[in-house]
Amino acid sequence: MADENKSYFGLLNGIARCDYYGDKEMTDDFLKGELYGDMSPDDFQKLTTRCRGLIKSMAMTNMDMNQSEVFVTSQAKKKDASITETQVKVLLKFWKNHRSKIHEALLEKCSWNNQLKNTSWRIDVKSQTKTKEQVMEPTAIVELVFENRLSMGKEVDVIQFEMNSESLRKLLKSVHEIEEQIEKNSK
């Protein structure tokens, strides 16, 4: 029985890696070969479908440990149960390990906009000649590198700009406002 649980656990891990973490090597064929060599292809197909369904339900509503326990045990009690009593413990252990990671992976997929990949900056001193006087003005040069999440690293965008004290102050003002709002809504 312990072996069976090991295989089931391995299968769940493999499915998580394939469906959510983008590990394309964890194909169904590979998993079957490694874990369920003796099972018929049809039965294996049924098993993976059931596993995927359970994981998807839990991931879809980001169940915490209590919710998932209630959910999985009720699934096991059904007439045409998609999971056995012994597998329940294994699945819950799996969910405990993977639930935040899977949620992160889904979050990634939900963000379609540009992602700020890198910020670099330097300070230059600009000398401006104003009416015969040399004015030394410190200027911040900022470079922002964006990556479009959708293009999977292929599309990279860069903008550069300079800010003097005044424009930096304005920017900081916005930053403070945002922080205030985050604070306000964090309770």
Place this chain on the structure above:
Amino acid sequence: MSVVHIVGEGGSLSTERTSFVGQRIPNEIKVLPKYLKKIDKATFRKILQVLVTSFEGRDVSEHSIQELADVITEETLTYTVSGLHRLLQSALRLPHTSLKQQDFQDELHELSIPQDFIPDITSVIFGSRRATIDNNSLESGPRLPKLDEFKWRVDVAISTSVLNRVLEPTLLVEMRLSNGKVSNFEIPISKFHDLRYSVAEIIREMEHLEQRSILQIQD
């Protein structure tokens, strides 16, 4: 195409029907017989083959055209190809059920197509290659790209640089089309309600159409 039989007093039979080439015989087809008389069966078959290849959506080799240009004059080749093309196209446009093989052959005869060539022409329209030709016609008609993937996300804006307290939901949508194009946009909630209503309307209309036999029309 309709067939009306008029039985005259003398007991003779005459038929009135609209030809598959249309009310008026196109010029290319009118002059076709004259040029068909100038070519032999083998050459005719080669020309027919070239046309069928093109109707099936495949490329025609330079070589096959050159072969023909070697045997017949440019004038003959040009007029034969254009006339035959028009002839075949007119017949291919019609659904299988509306053009009967015998009627087709009779009409070819009436158009003065040499008897010798009629069986070959008939086999293009009614033979085994027809399915491939029809498939190609379906594919090459004007098509729009299809919706491959539809993703959405609902955000709630809490606060912005211009508005302190917003708490408005926003709908973001991403559509991927079969031609590779990706469209990313926002739908204002009010427009989303319009969209929802339109989709419900479309579903209703489609259900109506499916119930009526408009999609099952037969000649």
Place this chain on the structure above:
Amino acid sequence: MEEDVVSLLQIGRLIDVQWTLGVAVSSNTCKNINSPFVAMAVKVQDSSGKVVSKSFELSLMEFQSFSRQMKDIATVLETM
């Protein structure tokens, strides 16, 4: 820093910053995401007058890192 920037004169100026603090609530892959984010739109005007607009999304952590860097710049600027 890209050394291709030939001359300071050619670097654009930051002319506008807009932001939104929001929460991604739900999507077709996950019914309750509940993930806060900061969306920003910056406008940069180059020396020819052309305005380029870029918008991007930051998770709260990413925003914190961004704001920290901006504050660092301010600190250095003040000491000069």
